[in-house]
Amino acid sequence: xxxxxxxxxxxxxxxxxxxxxxxxxxxxxxxxxxxxxxxxxxxxxxxxxxxxxxxxxxxxxxxxxxxxxxxxxxxxxxxxxxxxxxxxxxxxxxxxxxxxxxxxxxxxxxxxxxxxxxxxxxxxxxxxxxxxxxxxxxxxxxxxxxxxxxxxxxxxxxxxxxxxxxxxxxxxxxxxxxxxxxxxxxxxxxxxxxxxxxxxxxxxxxxxxxxxxxxxxxxxxxxxxxxxxxxxxxxxxxxxxxxxxxxxxxxxxxxxxxxxxxxxxxxxxxxxxxxxxxxxxxxxxxxxxxxxxxxxxxxxxxxxxxxxxxxxxxxxxxxxxxxxxxxxxxxxxxxxxxxxxxxxx
Amino acid sequence: xxxxxxxxxxxxxxxxxxxxxxxxxxxxxxxxxxxxxxxxxxxxxxxxxxxxxxxxxxxxxxxxxxxxxxxxxxxxxxxxxxxxxxxxxxxxxxxxxxxxxxxxxxxxxxxxxxxxxxxxxxxxxxxxxxxxxxxxxxxxxxxxxxxxxxxxxxxxxxxxxxxxxxxxxxxxxxxxxxxxxxxxxxxxxxxxxxxxxxxxxxxxxxxxxxxxxxxxxxxxxxxxxxxxxxxxxxxxxxxxxxxxxxxxxxxxxxxxxxxxxxxxxxxxxxxxxxxxxxxxxxxxxxxxxxxxxxxxxxxxxxxxxxxxxxxxxxxxxxxxxxxxxxxxxxxxxxxxxxxxxxxxx
DNA sequence: TACTTTTAGGCAATCGATTACATTTTGAAT
DNA sequence: ATTCAAAATGTAATCGATTGCCTAAAAGTA
Numbered sequence: 001x002x003x004x005x006x007x008x009x010x011x012x013x014x015x016x017x018x019x020x021x022x023x024x025x026x027x028x029x030x031x032x033x034x035x036x037x038x039x040x041x042x043x044x045x046x047x048x049x050x051x052x053x054x055x056x057x058x059x060x061x062x063x064x065x066x067x068x069x070x071x072x073x074x075x076x077x078x079x080x081x082x083x084x085x086x087x088x089x090x091x092x093x094x095x096x097x098x099x100x101x102x103x104x105x106x107x108x109x110x111x112x113x114x115x116x117x118x119x120x121x122x123x124x125x126x127x128x129x130x131x132x133x134x135x136x137x138x139x140x141x142x143x144x145x146x147x148x149x150x151x152x153x154x155x156x157x158x159x160x161x162x163x164x165x166x167x168x169x170x171x172x173x174x175x176x177x178x179x180x181x182x183x184x185x186x187x188x189x190x191x192x193x194x195x196x197x198x199x200x201x202x203x204x205x206x207x208x209x210x211x212x213x214x215x216x217x218x219x220x221x222x223x224x225x226x227x228x229x230x231x232x233x234x235x236x237x238x239x240x241x242x243x244x245x246x247x248x249x250x251x252x253x254x255x256x257x258x259x260x261x262x263x264x265x266x267x268x269x270x271x272x273x274x275x276x277x278x279x280x281x282x283x284x285x286x287x288x289x290x291x292x293x294x295x296x297x298x299x300x301x302x303x304x305x306x307x308x309x310x311x312x313x314x315x316x317x318x319x320x321x322x323x324x325x326x327x328x329x330x331x332x333x334x335x336x337x338x339x340x341x342x343x344x345x
Numbered sequence: 346x347x348x349x350x351x352x353x354x355x356x357x358x359x360x361x362x363x364x365x366x367x368x369x370x371x372x373x374x375x376x377x378x379x380x381x382x383x384x385x386x387x388x389x390x391x392x393x394x395x396x397x398x399x400x401x402x403x404x405x406x407x408x409x410x411x412x413x414x415x416x417x418x419x420x421x422x423x424x425x426x427x428x429x430x431x432x433x434x435x436x437x438x439x440x441x442x443x444x445x446x447x448x449x450x451x452x453x454x455x456x457x458x459x460x461x462x463x464x465x466x467x468x469x470x471x472x473x474x475x476x477x478x479x480x481x482x483x484x485x486x487x488x489x490x491x492x493x494x495x496x497x498x499x500x501x502x503x504x505x506x507x508x509x510x511x512x513x514x515x516x517x518x519x520x521x522x523x524x525x526x527x528x529x530x531x532x533x534x535x536x537x538x539x540x541x542x543x544x545x546x547x548x549x550x551x552x553x554x555x556x557x558x559x560x561x562x563x564x565x566x567x568x569x570x571x572x573x574x575x576x577x578x579x580x581x582x583x584x585x586x587x588x589x590x591x592x593x594x595x596x597x598x599x600x601x602x603x604x605x606x607x608x609x610x611x612x613x614x615x616x617x618x619x620x621x622x623x624x625x626x627x628x629x630x631x632x633x634x635x636x637x638x639x640x641x642x643x644x645x646x647x648x649x650x651x652x653x654x655x656x657x658x659x660x661x662x663x664x665x666x667x668x669x670x671x672x673x674x675x676x677x678x679x680x681x682x683x684x685x686x687x688x689x690x
Numbered sequence: 691t692a693c694t695t696t697t698a699g700g701c702a703a704t705c706g707a708t709t710a711c712a713t714t715t716t717g718a719a720t
Numbered sequence: 721a722t723t724c725a726a727a728a729t730g731t732a733a734t735c736g737a738t739t740g741c742c743t744a745a746a747a748g749t750a
Contacts, residue, residue: 057706402736
């Protein structure tokens, strides 16, 4: 495929105006050492000639791309797409562009994607880790080059990488305590890969609440899957087979909670009377499902925005990123009917 | 921010091996004019020295970026994030990368984004138009340069731009016919900007079904909003104020249908007995809401994949894009309880 | 042995913008 | 008119990889 007409470059503009390319370059970038009149004629000519700055050439010379890379587990999850939308907004408002890829929850793709990002010389990286990522060797090349890497939501402890997340332990503790307060004593927990902070932390919050209330933690009450819709259905099947039905289910995300809930309802289980339910994330489905789902509100949009702003501030101001090591965002428990047993009076 | 150590370039490798940079370049790209043994030593040295190819330099020279640009109205909608996930998969499998931005439904941002994409010299562009885009002048610079622009879902008729979409008229015709077959005679249609094919086509399908069944089309039965969740609530309010309640609502997306439905239910309206409901898209919420929502299944993932593959094929094979002008994907009517009145026996 | 062909690799220009440094122009002050 | 700092512009190197063209060495042929 041949590009149509030849591209207009600053040299073409220079030639037309009988000035040097250097001046044209300065004129186009608002450099102070160009007179108002020359600048005006440069802009006019550029416009007339259909000049489009070649960012690639510019990037090569200036050794910065004004591009931010994003690696997330999946693009099509409610939470992640919110997060990315937030990132996009912040990034776009600051004249950066966005390189995006998904790991599909595998470390292998995460590594490949990181490589591509590095080759494309992104100025910074926002990462939310895949389920099975065991180490972050693949981000070392960035750190060696002083390219900032910020972890979002699914984080990893590393001295040089700031992290942005919520207090998962606390949120899970609160939600579990709430279920207990509603009279539940046998709470099943649906979660995913315990390699990830979000799931280990939620699990420990859950355990902590049990312990504080004198309830025995039961290994078999924790069902590990991938938190997909299908995982919810599978969990329901598993629950129905238990010799003693649980009186509550706390799922580490709403998708899984909702599908599990619906599946159980199909088998005649009443929510919350027989089994109370709680999820995590406050997905759109949470207030559509009947009964509405108790959950932790924790929208990705702001998280994405905050992360992107932090990154951009660092890139622009050269402010020391190390200073902000962890940024813990607010989350809130939202109690809905799916867990209200006592007040059912 | 200073980059840590200096980057390793092909010149460094060349120097170390006492060969020319040209040979190193050829060795790294599997050029046939390099002997096996030299190639091997080049790869070894590159690996040892931590060489990372600079795509920017490569892009500048080769005048191609291996980057595909995507402009969508919003990143955080179920449909669009599915679409992007599909695009990402196809793109990533073919060694391309993805530049993404959202127009937030305004033409102004669409124009800005297109500019950035052009400056970054994307090899091709996938676009789904904003609500208020009136013309596509902003894509002309791409076409002039023979950079392919493909419209997806929200398309625009243009001789040089292939389009990928579904037969919206037919789908809307079918869904409306279905409602009529269920005994509905006064069907409200919720939709959005009629500048967009998806909404005008659905409207005409709706009209066509009415006409074929001898029903009068009523201007006031069409409520135009932005199809957001809030728009659904607003529509419900408007419906409740109507002197004669409609017996069905056909919304141009599920989000809006669901929130409208729930709002009406809050006011004692029974679905489908009082008002039957149908949506569009088969969003996850469609089978969570009670009663489950009748809709048109039309997932974005495949559409994104198909679009990206078409674009990449063209870029790789230089196959003539003009030949594929329109690609109409399959969609299917999914009937659920929200519209089943007759069989309610 | 002499000559042709093939193979491997080098030279140097190129992509387009940026920028340190040098030079010229302007205009104010003497 | 002369001087000189300030303002405006020019020169040329640079970023790092690619590639057309050329040469040297190796292999094949007569």
